[in-house]
Amino acid sequence: MKTSIQDNLTFLGAAGTVTGSKTLFENNGKRILIDCGLFQGLKELRKLNWVNLPIPVDSIETVLLTHAHLDHCGYLPVLTRNGYKGPIHCTKATKELTNIILLDSAKIQEEDAERANRHSYTRHKEAKPLYTIEDVHRTMDLFITHDYNEWVIHNNDVKFCFKNSGHILGASMIEIQTDEHKILFSGDLGRRDPMLLYPRKVMKDADVLILESTYGDRLHSEENIKHELREVILETYKNRGILMIPTFAVERTQELMFLLNDLMVTESIPKIPIYLDSPMGINSTNVYDKYPDLHNHSRYVIKQMYEIAHYVSDYQQSRSVVQDSKPKIVLAGSGMLEGGRILHYLNNHMNSPKNTLLFVGYQGVGTRGRAILEGAKEIKFFGQYHKVNCQIRSITGLSGHADQEEIIEWLNGFRKKPKQIFLNHGEPHQRDALRTKLNFLFPEIDVILPEPYIPYPLIE
Ligand SMILES: [Zn+2]
Structure with a gap:
């Protein structure tokens, strides 16, 4: 198997967990970050929000955002506070919802820090919020919005496009086209028949797919x-x-x-x-x-x-x-x-x-x-x-994520299947279960469970 020297992927979050989504795509050494989410839930995970990224923030050229959930956008204000000045691309509705969600998140963090200082929970030093409302305003200034299916030329080698993922309002998959590859990031993949939105777009082909696996091991209830x-x-x-x-x-x-x-x-x-x-x-x-x-x-x-x-x-x-x-x-x-x-x-x-x-x-x-x-x-x-x-x-049947059957149904829509599938955004047992199923159904596809911080070259 030949691998590309030009294109690779590094998972800086949501590799074996469902939060902290951040995937670094490198093309000829140029860096694009897809999603910039907050780690949430258990304390061990939340601590990761305070650890610097393994690359200099100003080496990232562009950020592409799939949707407004905090586990996909909630780290953006830290990125800008640490010196990121490039554009953040997404759809119009995603920008508006992200503004609401980040402001709420900053407010909670400012209040938590203030409360901790008042009651001196922290013995050694002053508690600081991870980011402030001011940081959010600075972040929102970097947003550039696009319509679904509009191709955006990033440079001579790379263009990208947002496609409806049917997950929440404005949510997208992101297709990146380079000289060598067509790479598709599923973002959070919606249901086959969402209640309010149009169903996720059926894709025809991709060389490499980064696929979420939140419900990789399960089927939603059929209850009415x-x-x-x-x-x-x-x-x-x-x-x-x-x-x-x-x-x-x-x-x-x-x-x-x-x-x-x-x-x-x-x-x-x-x-x-x-x-x-x-x-x-x-x-x-x-x-x-x-x-x-x-x-x-x-x-x-x-x-x-x-x-x-x-x-x-x-x-x-x-x-x-x-x-x-x-x-x-x-x-x-x-x-x-x-x-x-x-x-x-x-x-x-x-x-x-x-x-x-x-x-x-x-x-x-x-x-x-x-x-x-x-x-x-x-x-x-x-x-x-x-x-x-x-x-x-x-009532358990409400969910914005495709279950195992709905993921496979969507994959079956590809006329030309990806050569490589990276499973992210799932707990270990969920992505394991999905890999087993995909290996069984599509033995020709190389299904990878990426580890954090390791660069994965893409198949040529
Ligand atoms: Zn989501």
């Missing part, structure tokens, strides 16, 4: 999500209770609004007041509302669904909704109960069995959401323990 949601709403309504739904601001909130609107207009549920009590959820929803052409629904339905909820951004208003115990449906962040306004609802209403807490997304290890799902009878927040007496329900 709308039906399940209806059941939980009716059950809570019968109890005259409050339905509390912790949600992620981007995509999941909008999907729920779509489902709630659908149930409401078909009179499948009674007219219960719905509140979106999440400034970040509201800001993200406004971005979704601005891009009706990226939705796979009529403008009429889009307008209707985004009017289904009362938007609560003001803190005083939020307090009065929290204190009112009339039946209602509340969507509030954060999605795993790690902070945000949902905690105020839990503080007031988790104690009563007539109310329901409904999980609609993945709950990470070590989060309050995971503890409750695993049967914890009390959880701690606001400096106190709170009893979990409300009903606990969970």
